[in-house]
Amino acid sequence: MPQLDFHPSGRHFLQIPGPSPVPDRILRAMSLPTIDHRGPEFGQLGLKVLADVQKIFQTRHPVMIYPSSGTGAWEAALVNTLSPGDHVLMYETGHFAFLWNKLAKRLGLQTEVIAMPGEDGGVPRSWRHGVQANLIEQRLRQDSAHAIKAVCVVHNETSTGVTSDIAAVRQALDAAGHPALLLVDTISGLAGADYQHDAWGVDVSISGSQKGLMLPPGIGLNALSPKAIEASKQAKLPKAFWAWDEIIDMNRNGYWPTTPNTNLLYGLSEACDMLLGQGLSAVFARHQRWAAGAQRAVRAWGLEIQCADAQAYSPILTGVMMPEGVDADAVRQLIYERFDCSLGTGLGKIKGKMFRIGHLGDCNDLTLIAAIAACEMGMKVSGVKLAASGVQAAMDYFSANPIPALKRA
Ligand SMILES: *Cc1c(COP(=O)(O)O)cnc(C)c1O
Numbered sequence: 001m002p003q004l005d006f007h008p009s010g011r012h013f014l015q016i017p018g019p020s021p022v023p024d025r026i027l028r029a030m031s032l033p034t035i036d037h038r039g040p041e042f043g044q045l046g047l048k049v050l051a052d053v054q055k056i057f058q059t060r061h062p063v064m065i066y067p068s069s070g071t072g073a074w075e076a077a078l079v080n081t082l083s084p085g086d087h088v089l090m091y092e093t094g095h096f097a098f099l100w101n102k103l104a105k106r107l108g109l110q111t112e113v114i115a116m117p118g119e120d121g122g123v124p125r126s127w128r129h130g131v132q133a134n135l136i137e138q139r140l141r142q143d144s145a146h147a148i149k150a151v152c153v154v155h156n157e158t159s160t161g162v163t164s165d166i167a168a169v170r171q172a173l174d175a176a177g178h179p180a181l182l183l184v185d186t187i188s189g190l191a192g193a194d195y196q197h198d199a200w201g202v203d204v205s206i207s208g209s210q211k212g213l214m215l216p217p218g219i220g221l222n223a224l225s226p227k228a229i230e231a232s233k234q235a236k237l238p239k240a241f242w243a244w245d246e247i248i249d250m251n252r253n254g255y256w257p258t259t260p261n262t263n264l265l266y267g268l269s270e271a272c273d274m275l276l277g278q279g280l281s282a283v284f285a286r287h288q289r290w291a292a293g294a295q296r297a298v299r300a301w302g303l304e305i306q307c308a309d310a311q312a313y314s315p316i317l318t319g320v321m322m323p324e325g326v327d328a329d330a331v332r333q334l335i336y337e338r339f340d341c342s343l344g345t346g347l348g349k350i351k352g353k354m355f356r357i358g359h360l361g362d363c364n365d366l367t368l369i370a371a372i373a374a375c376e377m378g379m380k381v382s383g384v385k386l387a388a389s390g391v392q393a394a395m396d397y398f399s400a401n402p403i404p405a406l407k408r409a
Contacts, residue, residue: 013340013370014358016342018210021362021363022267026214030270034262037262045265049065049265052273053065056213057223059198061226066219066242067261069218070187071099073221074185077206078150082149083236084109085108086149088110091152095350100152101152104152114135114136127159127162133168137173140180141176148180153183155195158317163312173201174201181228181231186205187206191213191214202223204222209221212360213271285403285404291316292401294359301386301390303323305320306318307319319350319354328345328353332345341374369391372390376389376390
């Protein structure tokens with residue numbers, strides 16, 4: 001038997017960019033008894049969470065709720081809108097964009113990946129910047145036959161800590177006069193960074209429960225546009241479980257064709273009450289503030305932030321690049337073992353070169369300062385040369401920039 005009952009004293013600092021810590025209030029909501037998913041009370045719960053998630057996506061159109069991880073919601077977006085062999089334009093901002101491309105290829109789509117060329121600081125330049133909308137516009141202008149059926153971009157690239165301007169991508173499609181669908185992964189962006197499905201003209205927005213929504217893993221989301229729904233009627237990729245039509249039909253009364261994850265929906269209802277009760281603008285502002293504190297810390301250490309464009313800093317997480325010759329994963333492991341703090345690992349092409357500090361969801365100034373302290377101690381023990389104290393820099397920033405109103409939720 002592995003030793004599963006090991007609990008160190010105090011709380012573990014789960015500072016990875018998802019799953020994020022689940023507030024006690026949500027855990028308690030989830031502990032209610034599981035009810036009949038065809039009974040009358042369930043329909044009320046269903047209608048409530050469906051209306052709530054529309055507000056979170058800032059949309060008036062249908063939102064699909066799946067019992068799946070984010071990857072399932074990626075697949076759902078593709079199989080509902082596209083046909084075998086369809087040409088899809090994907091933009092590589094980092095490892096999650098890379099994985100979405102891999103999934104699209106496995107589904108039989110013909111993908112074309114564009115990225116910024118070259119390297120910067122020993123890593124791909126495209127993994128340090130947001131989506132360059134002009135590159136998308138250029139490519140679409142060349143496609144006068146409209147062979148490209150969809151453009152896929154990641155809103156908040158969780159592997160790097162870079163956020164992309166989705167409104168600018170919409171403008172690129174419009175400027176090129178191209179009819180492709182715009183599919184956006186906001187799995188880690190939603191409910192932490194501003195995200196406007198309708199205003200930004202997104203056709204399918206993809207998300208999941210375990211990041212900004214502060215829930216355990218297990219819910220995948222697709223927000224739809226009328227154009228995406230139209231496309232789904234012609235799309236020929238095989239789909240059954242993921243098919244929107246039956247779900248949209250049954251959702252009208254708050255039910256699903258298959259068994260929904262009842263207890264996670266209790267949690268989703270609670271999470272939406274918390275987020276909407278505080279107001280989305282307050283939620284976005286506090287994430288921005290944590291990001292600014294984390295950036296101050298990295299700069300004080302004299303280290304580089306993975307995101308090379310200050311306009312594109314992620315409110316959700318900050319990527320910290322290690323100096324040449326330091327194994328970021330060894331530092332991370334030491335921080336985990338010595339200080340009981342989990343940090344995100346460098347993924348794919350930047351493995352071992354950086355680690356990620358999550359500052360999303362149920363976080364506050366002191367949990368973030370603790371995480372920064374764990375990083376600082378761990379790096380010192382590992383022999384990383386630091387210019388100054390990042391903890392002090394973050395404390396100074398938070399002290400000088402109070403939150404407008406600390407609301408109890
Ligand atoms: C977490 C994440 C995913 C993957 O979601 P899973 O829930 O692990 O399937 C995809 N894209 C982004 C941007 C993510 O942050």
